[in-house]
Amino acid sequence: MVTYEITTAVEPPLVEAYEHYMRQVHIPDLLATGCFEGATFTRSSAGRYRIRYEAPSESDLERYLEAHATRLRADFASHFPEGVTASREVWVAIESWSSHR
Structure with a gap:
């Protein structure tokens, strides 16, 4: 499994x-x-975002x-020309491991 991870900082407005x-x-x-099996979109308490795309x-x-x-x-x-890095x-x-609860 390959994770393609993008981290972003977004200006508050x-x-x-x-x-x-x-x-x-x-x-x-x-x-x-069709290149990815799934994605996870998360936000940190500091207001940064992380998107993880899982490729087989x-x-x-x-x-x-x-x-x-x-x-x-x-x-x-084109949607965010400024304000997002x-x-x-x-x-x-x-x-990888998993819990068997």
Whole structure:
């Protein structure tokens, strides 16, 4: 499993519009590419956001980056030309555990 993680800092006046856009447009659009199995959208107490997209393999992530990322990033930038900064990171699972409660 490969996690494509985006962390964002959003200026306070944009928070409502950002959350709406991410939940109703951007995250569903990324999932619609077929490159990811799921996503998690979280907010920290400091007002930063983290979106984790789960890809089955590195080749699925590469397919997203090559075929879809430019278009979806441009759409995001057209909605938020200023006031949102983002950083991206890729994590590859080594091993996972779960509780059997």
